Amino acid sequence: MANPFHEHMPRQALALAGWVLFWAALERLLCGMGLDDRGQVVAFLAVLAVSFGAGILAARARLFLLFTSVRFAVAQGAFLIAAAALALTTTTEVWRSLWFCALLAVLAASMLTVTWKRRPYPPSRLGFLMVHVAPSLVLLGLLWERLGGPRAPSLRLIQTGFAVLLLGCVWMFYLKPWLKRREGRP
């Protein structure tokens, strides 16, 4: 039997490509309508809420399996790499575009779903929690900046997201194993 969607990376990549194209087309349409940054972000949030809401109502169990799949995380990573590579070769600020925010929204939704799945969080799993909450902070910072909020706090939110991610990784990769080794000593 063929792999289910949450295990099938090529099909996931195609779906992500469709997601990106949809948002790129919508952004073009919104720009054509003369909407400013704030209007575009409001439209982005409304369409995002409707799509996630429809997904949860129509295929909650499958969406849960997809968002908690490690293969899907790799597919998303590959897409974010492609976006960053595009940013490297062009002068446009890709991270301010709606399609990049939409990609980050899927990543944040996946991370938050994994966070929900792996609860509860004793102190030993604090690193995992931090790593999986961090992308949402980065997304919030990016959207806040586009909404026209004051620049310094929104940039601080993005930096805090990266700092939380960094601390979470240090906890997961180094502190937790070190504490485990110490506990194991006679």
Next chain:
Amino acid sequence: MIVQTALQAAGFACVTVAAVLAARALLARGPAEPVLHWTRAGFLLLAGAMVTGAWRTLELTGPQRWGLLTWLIFFAVLHVHRVPAFKGRPALAAGLAGWALAAAAWFWR
């Protein structure tokens, strides 16, 4: 700026060591564990560079864009090591390809 550059350089040095170890492990069928340690260290240093400098402004300059790209590459590589089907040689090859992509991107930054 100095701190950010130092962290970026140290991070790239770590992932370069990881790439050398990955190439050695692929050729001589060695262990993947040291590769993972060096990749993690590089990823953390690159994340440190992001925190200290890359997001002072949203208009990222060349080296900052390169830092973000490299960081994302190793974010994906670390996840590849976690997929049971890719553990071992495929994950090592992914790390090597990621390093080559990051190195190539340096020239376009």
